[in-house]
Amino acid sequence: MDAVVIGAGAAGIAAARRLLALGRTVQVLEAGGRLGGRAYTDGASLGAPFDHGASWIHVAETNPLTPVARALGYTLRDERRRVRDILLTEGRPATPAERAAHDDAAEAWEAAAEARDAAGGADIPLAAAVPRGGPWDATIAHWFSDIISGVGADRFSLRDYVATALDGANLQVAEGFGTLVARLGEGLPVRLGAPVRRLRWDGAGVTAEGDWGALRARAAIVTVSTGVLAAGGLRFAPDLPAEVQSAIHGVPQGLLSKVALRASGPGRLGLGPFARLGRRVAAPGDAPMSWMLWPWGRDHVVGFIGGDAAWELARQGPAAAEAFAREDLARFFGAAEVARSLAPGAVATGWAEDPLFRGAYSHALVGQHGARAALRDAALAGGRLRFAGEACHPRLAGTVGGAWESGEHAAAEISAALG
Ligand SMILES: Cc1cc2nc3c(=O)[nH]c(=O)nc-3n(C[C@H](O)[C@H](O)[C@H](O)COP(=O)(O)OP(=O)(O)OC[C@H]3O[C@@H](n4cnc5c(N)ncnc54)[C@H](O)[C@@H]3O)c2cc1C
Structure with missing residues (x-):
């Protein structure tokens, strides 16, 4: 052999x-x-x-x-641009001006990370290289670091973040x-x-x-x-x-977890296939999920949660993950509508708990x-x-x-x- x-x-x-x-x-x-x-x-x-x-x-x-x-x-299916169909802030959809501010903040955030990396010198935490304190900065950090990379920006190497950032087309299968x-x-x-x-x-x-x-x-x-x-x-x-x-x-491994919920009837929360939802980080410690609804026109929705919040849910178990997901969705549609439109039960991924993986990536x-x-x-x-x-x-x-x-x-x- x-x-x-x-x-x-x-x-x-x-x-x-x-x-x-x-x-x-x-x-x-x-x-x-x-x-x-x-x-x-x-x-x-x-x-x-x-x-x-x-x-x-x-x-x-x-x-x-x-x-x-x-x-x-x-x-x-090419999903190059992940534009949010609903971007929630303070319990309501963001106005066009707020959306533009969000997009500008995202660009500034990435540009700051790249510029600091290009300047050379010792490696620093990603969190130390990017804008903080603006109305959307914590939300952008949560998206790029906790959700996409599976780890909080305070513990993530700036150099590694920039070197492994993904660009180009994203194809779903x-x-x-x-x-x-x-x-x-x-x-x-x-x-x-x-x-x-x-x-x-x-x-x-x-x-x-x-x-x-x-x-x-x-x-x-x-x-x-x-x-x-x-x-x-x-x-x-x-x-x-x-x-x-x-x-x-x-x-080490970071964590991204998914929670999928199924429709309980023909109602589709008023949104079409592949609708994307996200919301602003409301306060320190708040960990919004990122949502994809009805992929390929199927009768389920998928919520993504990453970083420390995902590890905590993994410790608490699948029932906690389902409750967390329903609570997050309720901010968009109200708890009654979520209960009406989505059947009880959820499929929660278990990468952290599985001894063959112990994390996501x-x-x-x-x-x-x-x-x-x-x-x-x-x-x-x-x-x-x-x-x-x-x-x-x-x-x-x-x-x-x-x-x-x-x-x-x-x-x-x-x-x-x-x-
Ligand atoms: C929730 C989530 C979302 C993701 N989204 C994307 C995405 O959209 N696009 C993308 O490209 N990537 C994504 N990834 C990352 C991607 O899945 C991984 O980077 C990739 O699959 C890792 O492949 P690997 O071969 O390195 O490791 P693994 O897939 O972990 O393969 C290692 C294998 O070793 C086995 N093994 C473990 N211990 C032992 C042992 N002692 N003896 C023998 N076998 C053992 C395991 O069972 C496993 O099959 C995602 C990952 C997760 C968890």
């Missing part, structure tokens, strides 16, 4: 495909019962495809999965992004239900061990999340070098912006043990496309090391 790949998410699938294309023998070991990892489409709970994890093909112009999705006939990633893993030599508890490594190769047995290979690519690695969900013998451990801890801590490249370039056991996954991509971190490219890169490096 040339290589063992640990994890069958986007990075692991891409790595295995590339290794096979290079003529290598490979075995993928996946702890869970399915392919795709954090790209997961649930076709059952809502009676329609629902992506618990990734749902947009970001930076679609250069994303390696865009041509694949098109070639396989997936239904794609009607059939579910998760179905695409899982499909690309079909036919690969994957063993499901095979958690690797310990990876022994030395100059001659690696041995992956678990309750299911042990597998010896000449090389290994580890693709599990930095949350799993930091929590000891996969142990190494000997221990990883200090600089690799430091890199893992430098790019990574961010660099302040001063740790070099950790992604350090993880990508770590070549242990004479180049036979490497890391891959979204956290290892200095540009497309936190995305499926980044995970994919990272897996392909590690595979090429491993193959070269094997000679």
